[in-house]
Amino acid sequence: MRHFDYARAESPQQAIAAHGSDRDAAFLAGGTTLLDLVKLDVMQPQTVVDINGVDLTTIERLDDGRLRIGAMVTNTTLARDARVVEDYAVLSQALLAGASTQLRNKATTGGNIMQRVRCPYFRDGVSACNKRDPGSGCAAIGGVNRSVHAVLGTSDSCIATHPSDMCVAMAAIGATVEVQGPEGTREIDFGDFHLLPGDTPAREHALEPGELITHVILEAPIHGSRSAYLKLRDRQSYQFALASSAVIVRMDGNTIREARVAMGGVGTKPWRAPEVEAALKGKAASEAVFADAAKLAFENAIAYAHNGYKIPLGQQAIVRNLSDLTAA
Numbered sequence: 001m002r003h004f005d006y007a008r009a010e011s012p013q014q015a016i017a018a019h020g021s022d023r024d025a026a027f028l029a030g031g032t033t034l035l036d037l038v039k040l041d042v043m044q045p046q047t048v049v050d051i052n053g054v055d056l057t058t059i060e061r062l063d064d065g066r067l068r069i070g071a072m073v074t075n076t077t078l079a080r081d082a083r084v085v086e087d088y089a090v091l092s093q094a095l096l097a098g099a100s101t102q103l104r105n106k107a108t109t110g111g112n113i114m115q116r117v118r119c120p121y122f123r124d125g126v127s128a129c130n131k132r133d134p135g136s137g138c139a140a141i142g143g144v145n146r147s148v149h150a151v152l153g154t155s156d157s158c159i160a161t162h163p164s165d166m167c168v169a170m171a172a173i174g175a176t177v178e179v180q181g182p183e184g185t186r187e188i189d190f191g192d193f194h195l196l197p198g199d200t201p202a203r204e205h206a207l208e209p210g211e212l213i214t215h216v217i218l219e220a221p222i223h224g225s226r227s228a229y230l231k232l233r234d235r236q237s238y239q240f241a242l243a244s245s246a247v248i249v250r251m252d253g254n255t256i257r258e259a260r261v262a263m264g265g266v267g268t269k270p271w272r273a274p275e276v277e278a279a280l281k282g283k284a285a286s287e288a289v290f291a292d293a294a295k296l297a298f299e300n301a302i303a304y305a306h307n308g309y310k311i312p313l314g315q316q317a318i319v320r321n322l323s324d325l326t327a328a
């Protein structure tokens with residue numbers, strides 16, 4: 001067993017001070033990712049800063065209509081919040097499609113955003129993996145890459161999907177991540193938060209060492225819109241997405257006035273699809289229109305040995321979701 005220091009913080013300031021700008025320190029929220037990876041020896045923090053005593057557990061409506069969510073709000077609380085159920089059905093559904101009841105009761109908003117990939121070569125602790133051990137190679141590219149490997153946003157260094165369902169819904173809604181760190185506070189657009197792997201897959205997000213996510217602010221809901229999350233997976237519960245879609249539409253009769261579309265299970269980050277949104281805008285809803293639009297999302301897709309099926313499956317995730325949402 002490896003030794004590590006443990007500190008318990010009662011405020012963001014205490015948490016940031018205890019963490020410092022040490023790359024080998026980690027915040028402990030629900031622990032459902034961190035503890036697994038420490039036990040697997042994939043993450044080896046020298047210092048663990050427990051933030052369960054930090055009061056970041058409120059959900060508040062801001063004057064401009066946006067919803068501000070504390071980083072320690074659990075996935076269960078967020079999914080069941082009346083404002084989320086009413087105004088952001090896509091988010092509530094995405095959260096409830098993730099993990100299990102017990103995990104959602106522990107998992108937090110900040111931790112969910114920061115969860116690590118489910119690639120088995122990353123988690124086994126020994127295979128070549130540029131994310132875990134930079135420069136060692138990527139065992140997945142020439143190995144088994146059927147379920148948790150991407151067709152969008154991949155590189156020669158890493159092809160792992162971002163596993164979060166919640167983040168796909170947030171990508172569609174539009175959000176801002178509020179962070180606090182040794183240098184003060186700042187805001188990061190949700191679309192810029194997760195990084196493509198490129199040549200540096202070990203760098204997964206825009207946080208600097210020691211920065212703490214304090215809140216996520218969702219854009220104000222689109223008046224008169226409907227939204228839904230559709231997750232396609234090997235079995236219907238307790239399984240990561242093979243392909244998923246988060247869709248928000250505002251209709252005027254049978255005409256699509258506005259659409260937001262994001263995808264999970266197919267990209268190396270939560271994948272917003274602006275080209276699909278543009279192709280839908282102003283069109284009369286029909287399966288043919290949805291299918292043509294969905295194809296655009298995958299124009300730059302790269303299939304690996306075992307995951308080529310994700311290209312038609314991802315398109316179907318968009319088409320089915322749109323069909324259900326726009327049905328009279």
Ligand SMILES: Cc1cc2nc3c(=O)[nH]c(=O)nc-3n(C[C@H](O)[C@H](O)[C@H](O)COP(=O)(O)OP(=O)(O)OC[C@H]3O[C@@H](n4cnc5c(N)ncnc54)[C@H](O)[C@@H]3O)c2cc1C
Binds near residue numbers: 035098099100110165
């Ligand atoms: C068996 C299993 C099945 C799962 N299935 C799904 C699924 O289907 N869909 C899905 O979306 N997810 C799934 N998950 C992942 C789960 O959603 C995440 O483990 C969880 O959301 C992480 O939140 P946490 O609070 O437990 O994070 P922790 O484990 O406490 O932390 C995770 C990481 O985030 C960092 N961190 C935590 N909070 C902050 C903060 N405020 N600021 C900065 N850094 C922070 C930690 O240092 C750590 O590196 C599954 C997990 C398991 C174990």
Ligand code: SF4
Binds near residue numbers: 121130
């Ligand atoms: S896909 Fe990424 S996480 Fe998986 S082995 Fe390759 S570098 Fe590692």
